[in-house]
Amino acid sequence: MSPERRIVKIGQLFMGGDWPVSIQTMWKSPLPSLETGKEPGVESLLAGIRKLETIGCQLLRFAVADETQAKALGILAGFSPIPLVADIHFDWRLALLCMDYPVAKIRINPGNIGARWKVKEVADKAKERGVAIRIGVNSGSLPEDLRDVEDNAEACVTAAEREIAYFDELGFSDLVVSMKLNDPKDVERANRIFAGKYPQPLHLGVTEAGPLISGVVRNTTALVPLLKDHIGATLRVSLSDSMEAEVLAAREILACAGAAAKGVRIVSCPRCGRASFDTHAFLSRWSERLYAIDESVEIAVMGCVVNGPGEARRADLGITGAGDSVLIFRRGAIIAREKIAHADTVFENALSELIEEKRSKR
Ligand code: SF4
Known part of the structure; x- marks a missing residue:
């Protein structure tokens, strides 16, 4: 029997339990430097976010590669109509900095964040600030000892399990988990294995899925069967195409799976x-x-x-x-x-x- 599904709050959005599956995408260009939020570029950034919201995007992630981007995202989050997520690789201090601002979720990758004490610092601050964390396991950046495991899906589940165990030790429960691979069969299998064992909301997606056509087909192949079985709390359809195309593809996938709220x-x-x-x-x-x-x-x-x-x-x-x-x-x-x-x-x-x-x- 599958475990009861946990609910995680991300800004004004709820994921997991019986909440509708939410749609997200990722901003495709670097953020400009922002100091106050009154810069002329802010209005066009917000117009872009509002446009995405209008067509169905409920959560938006930004790559945070340095302190300038962390600060810019933090400032933008104070004006955004939808919750914003910081995507952090390598440097845990960027996650800490983002949490000085109203950023709703932090995505970290266990394959490259490094020592446990760094993850602990992130988890402690997230707990204190009420910020959710996504453990984003990616088959392209697994922890070193899992890189040669033949079964990619199992390797991703193992990487996620280790992180969950550590976050449990830390008493941190506002976790969302993703296991992204680029073979749709592996994505489906990894998520089915995980959903059969753990209560954390799952963020679904096929990674590096290619340009519009292959990306939509691969994501549909992997995600519709999962969603039909009520596996998955949120999805991002990664495409070498526009953010708008990602959001609309996610909408169609939800509709095909009978999981669309309305539209x-x-x-x-x-x-x-x-x-x-x-x-x-x-x-x-x-x-x-x-x-x-x-x-x-x-x-x-x-x-x-x-x-x-x-x-x-x-x-x-x-x-x-x-x-x-x-x-x-x-x-x-x-x-x-x-x-x-x-x-x-x-x-x-x-x-x-x-x-x-x-x-x-x-
Ligand atoms: S509805 Fe008419 S125009 Fe459209 S595909 Fe069919 S035959 Fe062609």
């Missing part, structure tokens, strides 16, 4: 030689807006009358090409027919009405 589901056709309405161009204009909808709705975007009316009719809101016009469907009924040149305007009106109606029923 838009987009149905769209791939477009072909029959298309009278360019679904690609339409979605590139509308995706961000659609993914910002915080209601459970299905939106269909279709190219022509072959499958268009059928899909659009089933959705909460559908748009389909029909000759030189588009048809707009609301739950089965055609509510507008307009020339393609006016597609955006007519869709905008229908979408606003739909959202308004959903909100009034809350």
Whole structure:
């Protein structure tokens, strides 16, 4: 029988237990030096964070490579609408510095943080400040004695077990654990073994998963079976692509696993030689807006009358090409027919009405 799942608080977010699986990503560029938080660059950083939040990101991690970045992250954390996490390798003093600021979680890697007393200093301060810690085991940076173990998944579980035992000794329980490998089968196996033995919330992900397509496929392969079995408290889909793509991929993975709390589901056709309405161009204009909808709705975007009316009719809101016009469907009924040149305007009106109606029923 699996152990009861522990709940860990990270800023205003809860992980584990029966809390919904949360989505996170990692900032992809170094933070600039910040001294006060009033620098002109802060507003654009915050705008970037707000944009990620709008499309579903609930937790955001930053690499902290030196003291300047630790301080910048700390200052930014005081303004951020979502909890921020410091990602620390090698130098435990950076973790200590981050905790002088409202940083919500520290990620450390047992493979490179070094002597036990350093980890103890981090754990003691985290306990005192109410900061959670993630033990981030990565198959690429395992402790030295585990690097030659043939079974990568077992080696990662062993590395995590050792850290858990040490944190238990220290009386520190606000731990999240991740075991990241780049073979989806190993990711699945390591997390299943761990979840069968330990109560700590699991952060799921495939490491170094590659560019957009391979990254999404590998993460989906590994994570959907785990999530379907209620394994995993948070996920990050690592991609050699944008943060936005990581967040949207995580949303789709949760939806495929039946673990999404709520949100838009987009149905769209791939477009072909029959298309009278360019679904690609339409979605590139509308995706961000659609993914910002915080209601459970299905939106269909279709190219022509072959499958268009059928899909659009089933959705909460559908748009389909029909000759030189588009048809707009609301739950089965055609509510507008307009020339393609006016597609955006007519869709905008229908979408606003739909959202308004959903909100009034809350
Ligand atoms: S709905 Fe029409 S345009 Fe879209 S893929 Fe099908 S046949 Fe092609």
